[in-house]
Amino acid sequence: MQISTTLLHAAGALIPTAYASSVHPRNASCQKTSVAILGAGTAGITAAQALSNASVADFVIVEYNGVIGGRVAHTSFGAKADGTPYTIELGANWVQGLVSPGGPENPIWTLAQLYNVTNTYNDYSLIETFNETGAVNFTYLIDDYEDAYSTLEQDAGYILSENLQDRSFRSGLSLAGWKPGKNPAAQATEWWEFDWEYSYSPEESSEEFAIVNYNTTFYQYSEANNYVFDPRGFNTFIKGEASTFLKPNDTRLLLNTVVTNVSYSDKGVTVYNDDGSCIDADYAICTFSLGVLQNDAVTFDPPFPFWKREGIETFSMGTYTKIFMQFPPDQVFWNTSTQFFLYADPDERGYYPVFQSLDGPGFLPGSGILFVTVVSAQSYVVEAQDDDTTKAQVLAVLRDMYGAENVPEPTAFFYPRWSLEPWAYGSYSNWPPGTSLQMHENLRANLGRLYFAGEATSTEYYGFLHGAWFEGQLVGREIAACLKGVGANCSREVDYPVLHGTTPVEDYDEANGWMVTSFQTYGF
Numbered sequence: 001m002q003i004s005t006t007l008l009h010a011a012g013a014l015i016p017t018a019y020a021s022s023v024h025p026r027n028a029s030c031q032k033t034s035v036a037i038l039g040a041g042t043a044g045i046t047a048a049q050a051l052s053n054a055s056v057a058d059f060v061i062v063e064y065n066g067v068i069g070g071r072v073a074h075t076s077f078g079a080k081a082d083g084t085p086y087t088i089e090l091g092a093n094w095v096q097g098l099v100s101p102g103g104p105e106n107p108i109w110t111l112a113q114l115y116n117v118t119n120t121y122n123d124y125s126l127i128e129t130f131n132e133t134g135a136v137n138f139t140y141l142i143d144d145y146e147d148a149y150s151t152l153e154q155d156a157g158y159i160l161s162e163n164l165q166d167r168s169f170r171s172g173l174s175l176a177g178w179k180p181g182k183n184p185a186a187q188a189t190e191w192w193e194f195d196w197e198y199s200y201s202p203e204e205s206s207e208e209f210a211i212v213n214y215n216t217t218f219y220q221y222s223e224a225n226n227y228v229f230d231p232r233g234f235n236t237f238i239k240g241e242a243s244t245f246l247k248p249n250d251t252r253l254l255l256n257t258v259v260t261n262v263s264y265s266d267k268g269v270t271v272y273n274d275d276g277s278c279i280d281a282d283y284a285i286c287t288f289s290l291g292v293l294q295n296d297a298v299t300f301d302p303p304f305p306f307w308k309r310e311g312i313e314t315f316s317m318g319t320y321t322k323i324f325m326q327f328p329p330d331q332v333f334w335n336t337s338t339q340f341f342l343y344a345d346p347d348e349r350g351y352y353p354v355f356q357s358l359d360g361p362g363f364l365p366g367s368g369i370l371f372v373t374v375v376s377a378q379s380y381v382v383e384a385q386d387d388d389t390t391k392a393q394v395l396a397v398l399r400d401m402y403g404a405e406n407v408p409e410p411t412a413f414f415y416p417r418w419s420l421e422p423w424a425y426g427s428y429s430n431w432p433p434g435t436s437l438q439m440h441e442n443l444r445a446n447l448g449r450l451y452f453a454g455e456a457t458s459t460e461y462y463g464f465l466h467g468a469w470f471e472g473q474l475v476g477r478e479i480a481a482c483l484k485g486v487g488a489n490c491s492r493e494v495d496y497p498v499l500h501g502t503t504p505v506e507d508y509d510e511a512n513g514w515m516v517t518s519f520q521t522y523g524f
Helices: 044-052 107-114 140-161 171-176 184-197 207-219 235-243 291-294 305-313 376-384 388-402 435-442 465-483
Strands: 031-038 059-062 074-075 086-089 095-098 119-121 127-129 224-229 259-264 267-271 278-286 299-301 316-318 320-326 338-345 356-357 371-376 412-414 428-430 450-452
Touching: 031 044, 031 267, 031 465, 044 059, 044 235, 044 278, 044 465, 059 278, 074 291, 074 412, 086 320, 095 107, 095 299, 095 465, 107 184, 107 235, 107 465, 127 184, 127 388, 140 171, 140 224, 171 207, 171 299, 184 338, 184 356, 184 412, 259 278, 278 465, 291 305, 291 316, 320 376, 320 388, 338 388, 371 376, 388 412, 450 465
Parallel strands: 031 059, 031 278, 127 338, 259 299, 278 450
Antiparallel strands: 074 086, 095 224, 119 224, 259 267, 267 278, 316 428, 320 371, 320 412, 338 356, 356 371
8 A cells, every 4th residue: 555654574483592693693695783773663763762762873874765753654645626635544543541630641642742753632522323223322321331431440450569460351341331232332332431432342451451551541641632634644753853853864763764674682683674685783773563463573693482482472562443435525524523423233243333523623524534533453454455345335324324325425535554565564552451561562672782663662651652761762772771881780680481370280179169170181
């Protein structure tokens, strides 16, 4: 697809315990640098900026795409009255959590203001609800869900503070009295409240860490979500930050360069690219997405040790697909003073559930643009099928909602296919139920002089753009300190090669219903 994007190839492998030999062979033909940064998304650019701020100028940024920005990606879409196109965001689209009096400011909000990024507050109270028969009001269910959520939120606090066993968000909701069952309206309400944020269902998400993730952003900064629709693209702030340390045509930025192999040790890192070039670095920062790491697109030598692979494979990479439509401005059929339209499908939970209008006050009035979002399994289906099939399905839903005679054919139609992009393989990460903080640290920890940074490595802000910002900054500063000889721990971040379960071996007994051993082989 033709988009303005970034990030990169990557992957993992399997097993060994050490980071190869302590001697890292130098390739005389490779470009030499102190730090190789793999990927020019938010984490990569922030890491490079942190190095530059520490007076470390000897670095190289290797980027798969022809422009920086990563999953902060935009494209041209549709047409204005004068024939020029609009700009739509295909990936990250909101500044989530801004600032509250007396509290800290979200760095993405700081940068959005610095670079005058066009954005508008999304008012989630401006919502209408529908089912297959048309408009039907079930907004009262939002209050019911939020009552249960308040109970679950307190419960999650006890889980964290008293070191209790985590559970799925579904279990927490059920214990709090929210049980949507087969009620389509309740299912749609739950999707609006949960799946739309986390890109996974409550069954697939941790109660403890979903609450941590929400609270550290929206309770720390603010509950505002501001939708970005800048004609320059949301990545304007990333380009702006890059311009503070990169000159025009800077030779330290290698665009359209695909990494194929990474060799690492406790002495250095060598990066091999598909154009035959290579980079020999004292340190490297891998900002590949979790999806890329899980899809083995790059060979790592030595293969990752088991604890690292386990950390990578345990966490989840979600897909969040926005499907954009432009209708003739004189045939707009929805209430343009409303921002959101929630659809409860009678047969399938999460089937084209949330439509959002950009043709309204404060956004793009007169544009005729409407988009609908799907996530997870629905994203995989939609991204694997052709545009015409998806368009027919979306229009069928809209015609159920508004009447077939009222919904014309769109004049423009487009959506990205994040799950199929070899430099992304998804949109952002999620924390599965019952997965410990230590397991996440295994995802996050370095291997010798190969470090990792991105939204997925952020313990508290995973999935958020500011998570990538914080992680890039942290690793950049850490490596700068190592290069200057002032780092307290330049060889090993915390990792946990062995993680034990919650049940001691001696408790597998008859008193606990354990009648026979599961290691029997009589029938094998």
